[in-house]
Amino acid sequence: MNTATESLVTRYLRDLKRALHDVPSARRREIVDEIREHIDEAATSMSPEPNEAELRNILDQVGDPESIAAEACDRFGISRSKAGSLERVAIALLIVGGLLLPGVGWVIGAVLLNLSRTVHMVVLMVTVTLIPVLTAIYLWRRAWRS
Amino acid sequence: MLHMVPRQTEDRLLSQMRRGTLEYCVLAVLRKEERYAFDLVKTLAEVDGMVTSEGTLYPLLTRLRKDGLVSSAWKESPKGPPRRYYRITAKGTRALDDFTQEWRRFRSSVDDLIEGKENR
Numbered sequence: 001m002n003t004a005t006e007s008l009v010t011r012y013l014r015d016l017k018r019a020l021h022d023v024p025s026a027r028r029r030e031i032v033d034e035i036r037e038h039i040d041e042a043a044t045s046m047s048p049e050p051n052e053a054e055l056r057n058i059l060d061q062v063g064d065p066e067s068i069a070a071e072a073c074d075r076f077g078i079s080r081s082k083a084g085s086l087e088r089v090a091i092a093l094l095i096v097g098g099l100l101l102p103g104v105g106w107v108i109g110a111v112l113l114n115l116s117r118t119v120h121m122v123v124l125m126v127t128v129t130l131i132p133v134l135t136a137i138y139l140w141r142r143a144w145r146s
Numbered sequence: 147m148l149h150m151v152p153r154q155t156e157d158r159l160l161s162q163m164r165r166g167t168l169e170y171c172v173l174a175v176l177r178k179e180e181r182y183a184f185d186l187v188k189t190l191a192e193v194d195g196m197v198t199s200e201g202t203l204y205p206l207l208t209r210l211r212k213d214g215l216v217s218s219a220w221k222e223s224p225k226g227p228p229r230r231y232y233r234i235t236a237k238g239t240r241a242l243d244d245f246t247q248e249w250r251r252f253r254s255s256v257d258d259l260i261e262g263k264e265n266r
Contacts, residue, residue: 030208030211034204035201035204038184061199067198
């Protein structure tokens with residue numbers, strides 16, 4: 001596989017791993033490993049090697065990571081979690097901590113959010129960078145007014 | 147068009163019926179011979195209405211292995227890297243036999259009801 005198709009697979013497997021966050025890690029590893037083998041086999045059985053569109057087609061047949069995760073939770077009797085208490089504490093700390101304990105609260109919140117496997121990377125980046133910026137603007141304006 | 151089952155209802159119906167039967171379909175495919183994982187998944191995915199996507203079969207295979215109904219092992223392949231093979235275990239064969247009996251009874255009861263042949 002070339003770098004473009006390889007990064008498609010890498011991204012797919014990363015999404016799959018993330019979607020399977022509720023599944024115990026040993027089982028998660030088995031499922032991800034076997035799906036990786038499946039994709040490799042589908043790709044290597046093609047000649048010439050698949051281009052990007054063909055690889056997308058292979059991944060489509062393998063299926064949406066969320067539906068694979070739903071199936072896994074169903075088969076293993078696990079209820080799927082949405083944002084849990086860890087995430088709520090993290091986001092609260094980012095907001096409140098940023099105001100009350102400039103620096104420290106924000107760092108703890110960012111670390112907690114990073115530990116979480118449910119919050120999507122984009123949400124994480126936005127929260128982690130925006131909140132201190134907004135807090136700084138707010139504090140600066142308040143200081144300027146008084 | 148009026149008589150067509152709406153797509154969503156059809157999907158839900160299929161997924162409810164699949165829930166209890168899919169694992170035995172896997173066992174049935176393996177009863178004849180051990181199968182290379184990729185091949186096994188492709189075979190089942192080609193059966194109409196059997197799976198929504200190839201990937202959804204892997205959690206089921208993992209579950210069946212955990213329950214000791216199937217086992218998997220790496221085997222050398224004539225060309226390319228070693229491959230993961232699945233085979234049915236004695237416990238799996240017993241489970242399939244039990245299911246087959248129940249399924250036949252259940253299926254004929256449902257058929258009778260649908261065709262209006264119930265004994266009344």
